[in-house]
Each structure stands twice: as C-alpha cells, then as structure tokens.
Amino acid sequence: MSTKTAPATGRAAAPPIGWDEARSRVHAAGLAAALPVAARPLADTDGHTLAAPLTTRTDLPAFPTSSVDGWAVRGAGPWRVVGRVLAGGTPPPLTEDGTTVEIATGAMVPEGATAVLRVEESERTTDDRVTGTPRSTPEWRKPGEEAYAGEELLPAGTPIDPAVIGLAASCGLDTLPVRRAPRAALLVFGDELLTAGPPGAGRVRDALGPSVPAWLRRYGCAVGADDVTGPVVDTLPAHVDALRAALDTADLVCTTGGTMHGPVDHLHPALAALDADYVVNTVAVRPGFPMLVARVTGADGRARFVAGLPGNPQSAIVALVSLVAPLVAGLQGRSLPALPEVTLGEAVPGRGDFTHLALVRVDEVDGTAHPVRHVGSAMLRGLARAAGFAVIRPGTTGEPGARVPLVPLPLLAGERAR
Numbered sequence: 001m002s003t004k005t006a007p008a009t010g011r012a013a014a015p016p017i018g019w020d021e022a023r024s025r026v027h028a029a030g031l032a033a034a035l036p037v038a039a040r041p042l043a044d045t046d047g048h049t050l051a052a053p054l055t056t057r058t059d060l061p062a063f064p065t066s067s068v069d070g071w072a073v074r075g076a077g078p079w080r081v082v083g084r085v086l087a088g089g090t091p092p093p094l095t096e097d098g099t100t101v102e103i104a105t106g107a108m109v110p111e112g113a114t115a116v117l118r119v120e121e122s123e124r125t126t127d128d129r130v131t132g133t134p135r136s137t138p139e140w141r142k143p144g145e146e147a148y149a150g151e152e153l154l155p156a157g158t159p160i161d162p163a164v165i166g167l168a169a170s171c172g173l174d175t176l177p178v179r180r181a182p183r184a185a186l187l188v189f190g191d192e193l194l195t196a197g198p199p200g201a202g203r204v205r206d207a208l209g210p211s212v213p214a215w216l217r218r219y220g221c222a223v224g225a226d227d228v229t230g231p232v233v234d235t236l237p238a239h240v241d242a243l244r245a246a247l248d249t250a251d252l253v254c255t256t257g258g259t260m261h262g263p264v265d266h267l268h269p270a271l272a273a274l275d276a277d278y279v280v281n282t283v284a285v286r287p288g289f290p291m292l293v294a295r296v297t298g299a300d301g302r303a304r305f306v307a308g309l310p311g312n313p314q315s316a317i318v319a320l321v322s323l324v325a326p327l328v329a330g331l332q333g334r335s336l337p338a339l340p341e342v343t344l345g346e347a348v349p350g351r352g353d354f355t356h357l358a359l360v361r362v363d364e365v366d367g368t369a370h371p372v373r374h375v376g377s378a379m380l381r382g383l384a385r386a387a388g389f390a391v392i393r394p395g396t397t398g399e400p401g402a403r404v405p406l407v408p409l410p411l412l413a414g415e416r417a418r
C-alpha cells in the first residue's frame with residue numbers, strides 16, 4: 001500500500017485520487033505514525049485501543065466452580081454431611097464415598113466430588129443425611145471451559161469497550177497496554193462566520209465549530225473546548241500561526257474552509273509554509289472533493305496531521321467520514337474501518353467519474369437504504385436524518401435492490417430511532 005506523499009506547494013491541486021485509494025492511503029499514514037503505547041488501569045481504558053493481544057493469565061474459570069447452591073457429593077447417596085464450602089473458600093478433598101459438603105454458587109468444588117446436587121432437589125433425612133438424584137448434566141464449570149491460560153482472546157488493535165474491560169478483569173489483568181486517544185484540535189476558517197445569533201446580510205453561522213469536535217470525539221479523539229479556535233482571521237500569517245500553535249499539542253488538526261484556491265483560501269499556502277507533505281490532496285468524491293490530509297513532522301521527529309475539511313458543511317462531514325475516520329483508526333493502531341453493505345430501497349444517481357457519497361436513512365424494519373432530502377453540500381438538514389452515506393461507485397448509478405457499501409455516521413444506539 002502506498003504511503004507516498006507530495007510536498008505542499010501552495011499551488012493548485014493535483015488531479016483527485018480515487019476515494020478507496022484515499023481511505024487506504026490515510027489509514028496507512030496513520031498506522032505508520034501510530035501513537036505511543038502506555039499501560040492504563042482497566043477502568044481508564046474505555047475508548048482506547050488494545051496495543052497487544054488480550055491473553056488470559058489463568059484458565060477461565062480458574063478452578064472447578066459450582067454453578068448452583070446445593071451439595072457436592074461423592075459416590076452414591078445417602079450422603080453424610082462433612083462440611084460446607086462458600087464462594088471464596090478452598091475446600092479440603094472429599095475422600096470418602098457417601099460424604100458431602102454443602103456448597104454455594106461460585107464456590108470451588110472439592111477434589112473427589114462426583115456430582116453437585118441442587119438444594120431444591122435434595123432432602124434431609126431424620127438422621128441428618130442428604131438424599132436426592134443429581135442431574136445427569138454437570139452442575140459445575142470446569143477449569144478452562146471458557147479459555148485456557150495464555151490463550152489469546154482478542155488481537156492487538158481491538159477497540160476497548162465495556163465488554164472488553166470486563167473480560168480483561170475476569171482474565172486477572174490490572175492494566176492494559178493501550179494506544180491513547182489521538183489529541184485533536186479544530187481551526188475554523190472564514191471571516192463571514194458568526195458564532196452566535198441568526199444568519200443574514202452575507203453572514204452565516206459557523207455550523208462546524210460546535211459540531212466537528214463532537215464527531216471527532218465519537219471517532220475516539222480527545223478534544224476539549226480550548227482545542228477549538230476560530231474564526232481565524234483570513235490572512236496567511238494568521239493561518240500559519242494558528243496551525244503552528246495547534247500542531248504544538250495536537251496529533252491531528254482539522255481545519256474547515258479554505259481548501260480551494262479563492263482569494264482568501266490560505267490553507268494550501270499555509271501548509272507549504274509549514275513544510276507539510278500531502279498524504280491526499282483532493283479526492284474524486286462528491287460532495288467534498290477538495291478535502292485533504294497533510295503530514296507535518298514535529299521537532300521530535302513524530303508525524304502530526306492536518307485534515308483540511310471543505311467549508312461547505314455537508315462536504316466537511318464527507319471529509320470526516322472519508323479521511324479523518326481512517327486516519328484516526330490508523331493512529332490508534334486499528335484496522336481500516338470495514339464498510340457494511342446495504343440494499344438500496346430507491347434509485348440513487350451516480351456522479352460520473354467520481355464516487356457519490358449519498359446521505360441515506362436505513363429503514364428499521366427491512367434494513368433498506370433510502371436517500372434523504374435536503375442534501376446540498378451547503379446543507380445539514382439531510383445529515384441530521386441520515387444513518388450514513390451510501391457509496392455509489394464511479395461510472396455506476398445506484399439501482400433499487402443493489403447492494404452498496406455504507407459509510408456509517410458514528411451514531412450511538414437510539415440516535416436515529418423514531
């Protein structure tokens with residue numbers, strides 16, 4: 001896979017590259033600059049990424065464990081009661097046929113036991129013996145039934161979620177080696193932008209300053225209120241200064257606007273001033289084609305990235321899902337996000353030689369994807385109803401019934417339920 005880059009010259013863009021190649025290229029660049037690994041306490045690992053395989057320290061379960069409350073018996077009954085074992089205890093062996101110990105759920109089954117009899121299926125005789133018929137299926141879990149000591153349960157690169165944390169704890173681990181969340185910053189370009197109040201008279205509200213950080217967090221980035229700057233004054237020195245300052249602390253700086261070559265579009269010249277290399281510079285995708293990712297090498301030799309999101313708000317989100325998501329996955333040591341397939345429930349037009357990323361909602365009942373309305377690149381109304389973007393390949397149109405990839409928005413459960 002190519003990780004070839006080109007120096008930023010500040011001049012007009014090179015021909016766009018294909019959308020799939022762009023995803024692969026930024027992912028490879030991210031992986032090549034994957035963030036350092038550190039051990040973290042389990043409770044502090046949600047959202048990070050396993051930097052080594054998850055292996056269990058012991059067999060699971062680690063000892064023969066009763067799954068019911070009852071009697072651990074040896075041989076045939078009736079059984080004489082010789083003791084009791086609760087969860088947490090280590091019982092002595094049952095050495096004689098016809099003996100039993102009372103046992104609690106989760107307690108270690110004594111060596112020598114031949115069966116566990118459920119308490120509700122047992123009786124006490126007048127001479128204080130226990131009778132009953134143990135079920136034919138075992139009532140305890142054998143060591144190693146779930147996993148054997150040293151077994152690899154999850155590979156490096158696995159995103160850590162609450163289920164992974166619980167599994168790690170049950171394996172006897174106290175910390176996990178993780179790649180930390182990438183630190184992100186956002187620079188908003190555009191003198192025409194208002195940060196409060198209604199738009200009008202040539203001014204529009206900055207729709208990206210408040211929303212892009214929230215999307216970045218859903219991709220696993222750490223980004224706080226202080227990491228958002230803008231609108232940055234529309235001059236080249238102001239752009240260079242703002243980028244330099246943000247690159248001081250961030251692994252990834254996203255910018256919005258100024259990706260074209262208009263009179264006040266300073267992103268390309270600013271990247272040239274910072275000696276950046278393009279990983280991707282314009283992509284054959286609609287909307288959003290002027291998107292870019294550039295790499296800047298810090299004084300410490302470590303790569304930092306600038307993701308240039310086009311100013312049109314929907315195009316900025318197309319750039320996030322197309323380039324930022326794979327780049328962030330690479331930085332975390334994760335694989336390139338796989339794209340699920342959906343069946344188109346309606347026709348979706350193609351965009352000639354370009355890939356078309358078409359906003360769709362997904363029907364909750366039959367799972368089919370349907371285009372939403374209000375999807376101009378300057379609009380966000382369609383995005384707020386959509387589950388993601390259907391991918392219509394270059395030179396094709398999306399026919400009803402066709403299976404196509406879906407680039408999902410990083411939504412949480414229930415966010416598009418009605």
Ligand SMILES: Nc1nc2c(c(=O)[nH]1)N[C@H]1C(S)=C(S)[C@@H](COP(=O)(O)OP(=O)(O)OC[C@H]3O[C@@H](n4cnc5c(N)ncnc54)[C@H](O)[C@@H]3O)O[C@H]1N2
Nearest residue numbers: 190205206207208209256257258259260265310311312315
């Ligand atoms: N001569 C050409 N002009 C344009 C072309 C082209 O091919 N030739 N492509 C258009 C396309 S497509 C896009 S996308 C935009 C990309 O432009 P920039 O990234 O340079 O963005 P701006 O010019 O700064 O802004 C474009 C548009 O978006 C509005 N905007 C910007 N930031 C925000 C924000 N944070 N919140 C809300 N709206 C924002 C801005 O006011 C403009 O209306 O270039 C086209 N031009």
Ligand code: MOO
Nearest residue numbers: 287288312315377
């Ligand atoms: O392609 Mo631009 O990115 O539509 O608005």
